[in-house]
Amino acid sequence: MMAAKRSTGLRELKKARTRAAIQKHALRLFRERGYEATTVEQVAQAAEVAHTTVFRYFPTKEDLVITDEADPLFYESLRTQPAGMTSVEALRAAMRDVLGTFAPDELAEARERAVLILSVPALRGAAFGSFVDTMRIVGAILAERAGRPSDDTAVRTLTGAAFGVMLDQMIRWAEDPDLNLVEALDTALATLEKSPPR
Template identity: 70%
Template sequence: MASGLRERKKARTRALIQATALRLFRERGYEATTVEQIARAAEVAHTTVFRYFPTKEDLVVSDDYDPVLFEALRTRPPDVPPLRALRDAMRATLEALPPDDLAAARDRAVLILDVPALRGAAFGNLFTTMRTLGDVLAERTGRAPDDRAVRTLTGAVFGVFLELMVRWTGDPSMNLPDAVDEALATLESGLASWT
């Protein structure tokens, strides 16, 4: 029980630091905001900020959604085709996000597109996520992670996600779960022969 309480406290501290950073980045700009200012505003030591976020870029590009998505994908029935399973997992993951978390994700996406240093950091993070998604899809389909179909599907899905991210940053009224589902449905209809 004590370890559960400790983990919840850590999660709250991490969320507070990131929310504070995003607020300051919006108010002052990314480059003009220091980690020390973030720590002061969050009422933590600057070393605490670095314990949760090793770099300033990590305050924007890191989130806890990938493991949730991968777990949702792994729990889909094995007879569901890969792209359909991913659609279902994405919808479930996005719809489970509280509105504040979704708004923060959009704020992060805006910053990533606006700040060159963040685009570079996000690009590196993207490769890690793509690789893991490819591994999960390979596991589901009994294919190797470097199988051409797995790589193609993974790349196509990330192309869809990037395009949606750009549109979402320009249109805050976009219903992201619906938009992701519609885009993946379009991709699915084009890949109907791979099931």
Template identity: 55%
Template sequence: MRQLSEDDRPGLRERKKARTRASIQEHAVRLFRAQGYDDTTVEQIAEAAEVSPSTVFRYFPTKEDLVTSDEYDPMLIAAFRAQPSGLGPVPVLRGALREIFAGMSAAELALQRERILLTLSVPALWGANLANLIETLRMLTELVATRQGRPRDDIAVRTFSGAVFGVMVEVMFRWAQEPDMDIPAELDRSLAQLETGLPLRED
């Protein structure tokens, strides 16, 4: 029986895939910002990332996905669920976001901001970005409902989730225009303000 090499081990394979995916997206965002979204081809992105166009499409099925797709929703789900029991939904979310941002490098933060700038400035991306925002709101509503032991369609859960999501989107969009903003601190401060003024009350 052939021994498994290091490259055969799932952990290493997954890390290699993650590096390839990140490299493709980094080059795509750089080229979109330098040349314009419409004037940049998938072939140019593939050449810059030293992969084939088919590899680009394997990781990003559409050109829009090169900007709008990321791995942060699964990270938020895991971090949210890992927070200590007994906390309210806002402290849970604040803790989850602090955990995520603590694990991000300066380069990853810069890429995230560049992606937001593109989604705001390129009309071709608005539809895909809206679909992603709707899915993130749905995910957040599910997390809050489960944490609170309430139905997903509970009006308090939906109102609370919408308010929290609105705060997060507003801060993210403002960060795109204010590069010196300390985004983790501003998100935390804004969510704390929301908790003070709009708590999720039990009936």
């Protein structure tokens, strides 16, 4: 039983490393050659994998940029924040938990992805769909934490406001590489504390 768990753990670790390597090479090529001029085959060659492997991890070329491995970590952190916290307090704590663990090179890579998304129309469209999906998941978690239905107006309003704040800070960060994203997000989200749903 332990051997099977170890094997599964190693397999998942290998998959995560492969996924990260593919995305890293893709971002480098997009930076060097431009997004439109870079093919998935070139990304596969740079990452030393088959192009079918790239598509196994990233179903579309856009996914090479918009896929964010931090999202599941954020959802889990948000779910496990103490029950006595307001929705905004839980959002702020989860954001600090996840972004606060990023190494400088990981933050630089995340910023590079944000810049690409804002500058390439095809990526903006794909990112919007992903953004909406993420907002729905977070809204459902906040509703569950508050003991309210997922279509509750107060929860949906707060979620929309929080995501507006986060989007604004991501745009600022793309424009200003010196912005401390963690502090900026925390400060901006704190402005929503005045009337959070419980």
